[in-house]
């Protein structure tokens with residue numbers, strides 16, 4: 042079996058791998074770039090199964106890489122969506138306190154939002170919260186007008202289209218099983234082919250630690266995944282939620298907490314089978 046040779050091979054056709062390939066080709070159109078993806082479609086993992094929220098960056102520590110990159114990514118995402126006719130809706134969100142003990146954290150989140158340069162965020166009373174979301178009981182909230190929604194499957198599909206127009210390749214059904222570095226570059230084995238590249242980018246999402254350990258067994262990296270569950274509101278109950286409703290996150294956990302989001306298109310319509318569990 043002959044070895045296919047590239048300048049850069051990217052592992053994973055999620056949003057990170059696709060965006061990396063597209064932007065590298067925009068900067069250096071002569072590069073020979075291929076993506077290797079184990080599934081038979083792009084964006085089947087996190088990218089195609091997330092909440093579809095365009096985050097504003099309110100939660101992050103001011104000045105941190107996360108805060109800086111979230112703002113930059115937010116602006117670039119909206120610009121890309123506008124340029125490529127991808128629908129989005131800057132509907133805003135509320136972060137809701139329901140217990141007195143959450144008020145200090147809510148205040149901290151508000152202060153971070155101000156420090157991160159979010160315009161128009163404001164603390165709102167229980168009555169003002171009800172004007173926005175009539176079925177929310179709160180003791181106070183923060184309104185974040187910048188938060189929005191988009192269909193990240195559509196964004197990923199557009200990245201894939203552009204990167205291929207620019208000469209990039211997407212090889213689906215290629216599960217990477219081995220990565221060996223040498224002075225000349227990197228040999229990448231999949232279940233059915235061997236590839237060689239001068240540079241290798243690992244964008245395998247929740248599996249990126251396993252890919253890293255294929256070339257460096259001693260690498261001190263480990264992804265700690267968490268299982269989550271989605272419920273889709275019964276059509277008759279959709280009126281209960283107008284836009285995005287989040288709790289004050291519990292600082293004990295690295296999540297935003299159980300939240301309600303509106304999607305641009307009904308999530309279950311994107312799936313091959315109807316997984317709705319009405320509540």
Ligand SMILES: Cc1cc2nc3c(=O)[nH]c(=O)nc-3n(C[C@H](O)[C@H](O)[C@H](O)COP(=O)(O)OP(=O)(O)OC[C@H]3O[C@@H](n4cnc5c(N)ncnc54)[C@H](O)[C@@H]3O)c2cc1C
Nearest residue numbers: 053055056057079086087088091092093094217245246248
């Ligand atoms: C439940 C949930 C909700 C979220 N909500 C939001 C949100 O609302 N807004 C937001 O901005 N972010 C959200 N995120 C985060 C966001 O979805 C992720 O940060 C982003 O999708 C990560 O993209 P990725 O390309 O790194 O990973 P992925 O999309 O997971 O892509 C990794 C790819 O690597 C491939 N791969 C893995 N192993 C191999 C292998 N051995 N060989 C070849 N290919 C391989 C996989 O098949 C996959 O296609 C959410 C995440 C989760 C889990």
